[in-house]
Amino acid sequence: MNIIVCFKQVVEETEIRIDREGGRLILDDVPTKISDDDRNAIEEATKIKQKSGGIITGLTLGPQEAKKQVKEALAMGCDKVYHVIDNEGVQDSFRTAKILSDAVKKIGEFDIILCGSASTDRMAGQVGPSLAELLEIPQITLVSKIEVNDSVIKVEKKLDDVKEVIESSFPVLITVSREINEPRVPTLMQVMAAGKKPISEVQIQELQGEYVSTIKEIKIEIPKTARKCIMFKDKASESAQKLFESLKKDGVI
16 A cells, blocks of 8 residues: 655644734744644555555655655655655745646656645645646545555545445545644664665756745735623613623524
């Protein structure tokens, strides 16, 4: 079973600050990590390999500084990583998917591509589906359970209060939800072993594609909220009645 698992270096969202006047994110000295959903994808790839055998190839697009995340992915279970170096930092889902699709073609044959449902920095949820379309393979999104047999893969996904079961042949792309598993913390031995696993670093120019961004970020704004404040200073019974009438008028009750 040849598995490709995509992961992304993102900033720790709890550490992000915002320049309200300049309309930009302040990312100086903010630590980075593997996007949370992508960690679930790596863990699920490891579980599939433990049951069905095979090789896990990690695939990431990001700056040279993403080496820390590359080594973490290897420690979590990837057998090797294909790292496409891109220092532009452009957050364009289709551009990312186009680059990854060309990288997948260089990697070679595969049975399954696993992705997180969305990255924690942008939450667009478009890279996985776009990648499947570019590769012209089936896709199943927001999967919460995976079972792999010799010739077919069966998955479950939850749609509100309904559980959907889907079967697909190979190759197939699957995006996983966080409830699919609990990513393990690599042991010291796994961390040390990760240093001996192969890493293929490829400059984006080597893929020989045209990767023009179709999105231009102009400004980032925080939604403004205004709260309605009404005070009733009458007797309790009269205030309660006025509160009831006010809420009814506003359509709250």
